[in-house]
Amino acid sequence: MRILLYRGDGIIEPWARDFAAELPHAETVVWEEGEGAAPCAPCDYAVLWAPSPALLDWLAQTAGQLKAIFLMGAGVDALLKFGDALPPVPIVRLGDAGMAEQMAEYVAHAVLRYFRRFDDYDRQAREGIWRPLPVPAKRDFTVGVLGMGKLGVPVARTLRQLGFPVRGWSRTPKDVPGVECCSGMDALDGFLAGTRVLVCLLPLTPDTSNLLDRARLSRLPEGAYLVNVARGAQVAEPDLLALIRTGHIAGATLDVFRNEPLPAPHPFWGEPRITITPHISALTLREEAVRQIAAKIKLLESGETVADVVDRDRGY
C-alpha cells in the first residue's frame, strides 16, 4: 500500500514519520512538484492539506489506483473548490481529532471576555482608571451557535455548562439537551434576533458564503457580539465593520478571514473592537490526526465503511 502525503505549508516530515509508525507496512511518499521533482508512482491513499492544482491533476490521472483522499483538517472548502477536477473517490475529513476541545476553549474565552468586560478593563487599566463596571444578567446573554456539527455541539455544551442560555442553528433539526435548537433558513432571522453573542461554526458552502451580510447582522440585537471561527468568506467584512462603527455590533473576535494571512492594510487591524487571531482556534493535532486517518485506512482496507466522508453535493 502506498500513501501520498502533502501539506501546502511544506511541513510534512513529521507526518511521514508518524504514518510510518502507525502503518509500518505502508510506503509513504511525499508529493513534490516543480522542476527536478522526482516522478511519483500511483498511490492507494492521499493525505492532504491545501493541495495544488498540479497535485489534483496528477491524482485525477492516477485515480484508477486511488481509493480515498483524507484531509488533515475539518473544513473541506479548499478541496471541494476544485469541483469536477477532483478524482471520483471518497473524501474523508478529520472528525474532531482533538479540535472540539480547543474550539470550546477558544469560544468560551471569547464569550467570557465580552461578558465580563475584560476589553473595557484593559482600556481602563491603560488609562489608570479603577472602576467596577456592571455586567448583564446571564439569563439575558443568549449565545447562538450557527452550525451544530462535530465542533458546534461541544461548543454549545461548554457554554451551557458555563451557565449561558444557548441556542443552536443547523440545516437539519437537532436535539441537544439544554440547547434550544432550530433549523433551516426560515428560522434564521428569529434565531439572530434572540442572540447576544453569535458564534459561527458553519462549513463554507455556496449556501453559507456571505451568509452574515449587513441584513442578517442587523437582525442581531443592538450591542451583539460576533465570534467567527469557521471561514472568513461567511461574513461580509465591510458590512461587519460598518455595523461595528455605528455601534450596532459591539465588537468581534475573528479567527478566520476572507484572505489569510489578513493583509497588512486591512481595516480590521486598526479597529480596537475587533480581536484578531491567526486561524488558530482549533489546530490539527498531528498525532491524533494520524491515528484517526490510519485507523480509517485499516477499516477501508478490510472492506468496512468509515465516518466523516464528505457529501460533495451538500458541500461538507
Ligand code: NDP
Ligand atoms: P460539521 O460538518 O460537523 O458540522 C457542520 C454544521 O453546520 C452541521 O450542523 C450542519 O447542519 C450545519 N450546516 C451546514 N450547512 C448549513 C446551512 N446551509 N444552514 C444551516 N446549517 C448548516 O463541521 P465541523 O463542526 O467539524 O466544522 C465546522 C467548520 O469549522 C469547518 O467546516 C471549518 O470550516 C471550521 N473549522 C475552523 C477551524 C479553525 O481553526 N478556525 C478548525 C476546524 C474547523 P446539519 O447538522 O444539519 O448537517
Ligand code: OXD
Ligand atoms: C480546519 C481548519 O478546517 O484548520 O481544520 O480550519
